[in-house]
Amino acid sequence: MSVAALEHCDLLIVGAGPAGMAAAVAAAPSGASIVVIDDNPAPGGQIWRDGPGATLPTAARKLREALARHANIRVCSGTRIVAVSAHHELLLEDAERATRMHWKKLILCTGARELLLPFPGWTLPGVTGAGGLQALIKAGMPVEGERIVIAGSGPLLLAAAATARAAGAKVLCIAEQASFASVVGFGASLLRWPGKAVQAVTLADPQYRTSSRIVSVQGATQVESVRLRQGDREIEMACARVACGFGLTPNTQLGQMLGCALTPAGFGVQAITVDTRQATSVPDIYAAGECTGFGGSERALAQGTIAGYAAVGNERAAKAHEAERARWNAFAARLHRSFALAPDIRQMPQPDTLVCRCEDVPLSALSNCSGWTDAKLHRRCGMGACQGRVCGDAAQFLFGWTPPAPRPPLSPVRIATLAGLAGNEEARQ
């Protein structure tokens, strides 16, 4: 059996979003050998996702150029971390091969994913996440002339609406669950972050409605209409697509697998615990960006810069960015307060609404379960293709269940990759 090739680096960074890119650029002048791994085809992460339908902002292009300028940074796009193969070693897979990467220092910049919550009709084709809609459009999906409704909570709804509109879609409504007072209060607070205030003005949309909830989506084989509750009245709109986002959940799986401690980060979700140097509870492992709690790309950039400097021992330069991080941490705290999900969002699913869409498990089948493991073992919730990535987050929000640390592999993986890992075990024995 062939053993997966073993490579070495001083600093391994997982995730090439704003946090990972900033970490690599900060660490590069040390001369350390740096490897940046990301499963997307190009660096940029969620916010700067590239594709035929995307236009990259200057900040993203500059960071990409900076990565390319440093000969000691190697970017491995289209590559996933699939398992922890040994102490200070991770198993990676790309389209062609598997590699074991031995590292001296590791920075986790694995970002966040959308919190998708179940409601009647959410499994119909044409219903996506709000960020999911953005990703599809950036990847080239045509939406010109399509009638789209966007619902959920937070500024990502406005960003998704702007992307859809720029691609020629007709955005009928942006239904925000937060109250008018909360949204106005958030808008007023943006004077402390003038760049964000300008962004808010450019994203302002006449179809934005506060105190609005999604009730259901109707359609025979795909989305035909959506029902919304706005204050006391219910309205129905004919549309072709519905995009929903209820906030973000930090991507902590790899951190959990490596033994990093977690901290509550609002809405019942958890994030990787870090100290002032972005160090996790495990020696030599740092974390930055939205895997440590969500709060926007500016916070991710500041945290990534600090983590990059700290990982190569440049404590002075790391300290110089603490005030900037504090400024964006305050923004994140304000964001969480203003767009906190109202308790009645838990009432969206009906007894027959599927919570686990991979294994067809309805809400009613879960109501008597004592926790995530019980639901998994006795109802098959989370046992399907997504391995609980969608329904696990939903169950955490709906029932307060905390899923345990994931077991390897982190994502579906080729047999040959696992065989290479087994070969590694045999070689060690």
Ligand SMILES: Cc1cc2nc3c(=O)[nH]c(=O)nc-3n(C[C@H](O)[C@H](O)[C@H](O)COP(=O)(O)OP(=O)(O)OC[C@H]3O[C@@H](n4cnc5c(N)ncnc54)[C@H](O)[C@@H]3O)c2cc1C
């Ligand atoms: C779907 C979505 C859309 C968003 N759109 C916007 C937007 O339009 N505007 C905005 O202001 N904010 C947006 N956000 C918020 C945005 O994520 C952040 O503000 C910013 O991108 C965070 O940067 P980051 O570096 O922490 O993480 P990210 O940008 O999320 O980068 C993390 C990277 O790590 C990679 N990764 C994770 N795990 C692995 C693994 N095991 N192996 C290999 N690679 C891995 C991911 O593919 C990703 O590229 C979006 C978030 C999501 C989830």
